[in-house]
Amino acid sequence: MKLLLLTALVCGQALFTVAKPKVICYWPNWRMDEGGDNKHTPENIDPTLCTHVHHAFHELDDQHNVVRDSAGPQPDIYRRLNELKKKNPELKLIISMGGAGAPDAKYSHLISDAGRRAQFIKNTIAYMHKYKWDGLDIDWEYPVCWGGDCNKGPKSDKANFGKFLQELRAAFDKETPKFSLSCAVQADADVADQAYDYHAMASALDYVAIMTYDEAGAYEHHTGHHSKYTWCISATERYHSKGIPKEKVLMGVPFYGHTFKLQDKNKHSIGAPITGEGRTPHGEGDNAFYSEMCDLVKNKGWAKEDPDQGHDPISYHDLTWVGYDDPYAAYE
Template identity: 30%
Template sequence: MTTSMVTFFTTLLVILMSFQTESLQHPMPSPYYSGSVKAGYWPSGNSLSPSSIDTRYFTHIYYAFVEPEPNTFNLIITSSDQNYIPQFINGLSSRNPPVKTILSIGGGSSNATLFSLMASTVKNRAAFINSTIQVARQYGFDGLDLDWEFPQNEQDMANLALLFKEWHQAVVLEAKVHRRPRLLLTAAVYYAHTIVLIGPSRRSYPAQAIKDYLDWASPMCFDYHGAWSNFTGYNNALFDPKSNISTQFGLGSWIQSGVPPSKLVFGLPLYGRAWKLQDPKVHGDGAPAVGAADGTDGTMNYNDILEFNKKNKATVVFDRSAVSYYTYAGTTWMSYDDAPSMTRKVQYAKSLGLKGYFFWQVGGDRSWTMSRQASSSWGH
């Protein structure tokens, strides 16, 4: 540990002795804790300027992503981050109505083994936690988000529970020491409580720790199917009578695990999944495919899908049972959401009592069409 880290945690230990242990085992009140969440991720360097985000449709915006250093587990703030983070914070601070900003750590391209090592010991967790708080305060973020994709086994999940507990205790104490609102703590998680389709083993998230120590968890209810499969499928079907790969099943499993619906913020994609059809004449859900659609990496933003439909006079189909759209033209087939399916999904989540929703990612929208629709469907 560095000298500053030792000093920080020595201070925490002293303060711990002056407070009842029980008061640190459960979430402390925060001015940001109540109310609905309408969130979106902004990938650093995105062509959409943070100062252009229409905050009428959001309550929280995430900065994505930073990662821990492999040896010290301190956050790496690259030269690009040093440029983009102030743009992000300053750009959003000028918007009205105001939004809360959250620093997201990890992401889909991050190293899951690195997070496993970080969470495996008290010392490593302490180094990581201290660094996250220091960086968040240095740049003026309102919260911290962990996007570990994904814990690989039950030991990782047990360590994740310890991380959430210690992280929560640290942000509570830091707020007490400096007499300021504590930082939010959130985490992006698998669409279902138990991970079964990714990695070597079946493993379940620590529901009790999520309930006790996070402001909310964010199930990523998308990427159910993609060009890695040799058949087409819906990116984020609300219902699927043939399998458990659906938002209905995923959210239900989280609630059944004991995580209150009021601690869940579910994910919606502002992009579609795109395949190349094996035979253009066979173009339904589950049609044979041969990888990503030509000219794509297997994805396409909502804005670009609308342009594709117009340019190619594509056939658009709404699947009422899945509550999803698909479109096809030539050999290209894509599944995506449009306003009516977005409305149904948001209303369904609200009917379950969820805390809110988030988008990946805000730059994929078209003139804030989907953001406006979701916000209106959710209400206040």
């Protein structure tokens, strides 16, 4: 999961429901030590914009069979995150465990043994009580399909992961108040069908956050919108068709765009030929933050188009091209 700035991924319920909408804001722990405007502290978060804040990332400590902060213990940070509840008493603070590149074998080893699963659940509940977390989010990429390759992991991961979720649910329901349980999940159908027990997810999880982003890149040798509207809608509807209740289906919205270097500055439509990745003045690699795109379009003379009836906005200047989301991308 690519998280580049405060609330870099927001998930909103993709299908209509009478339940109160969930807005999940991911807050990355690795930008805390950056200076100037790039430093993101708990005090930078507006808790009225989110129903849940996911602290990314925790990792699996397989030696002690418990979760731990990938940046090391930060009790003062956890205290300051809890201070946000003074502004929004209904805010939920969630541990997000995993992320892109997390060692798949560790997770597979954990879920393959009932005793290890039980000990992890016990230890993790104690950890969450200690630091006043409200729930656990699991971002394993992915059971069976380690790193997206469905030939790498054992087929037993699918059933074992389902058992793990159900056991977590049973234990979390005994707590007062009950802990939340969720998963970040793959949008691609081929991977999802091999990785997930949809029935177990439907019964065990409070919500699934579908990773509807990073679908396009320079590896395709042409420009492309990485969070294309039709693809996002299709992915979210598909999870509902697999039995996940619609009030539990959330769509990922990236707060960054992917940047390409055009082969010809006069050819700048979606699908235009490129020579490789592009760079914006204040981006991170080939990623351009939404806040920067606002400035480039409003103040720096960059062109902006909405090629798909208001969806899938793009912007370009000279040989640099960016596909990103804005508030008018019209997710319905």
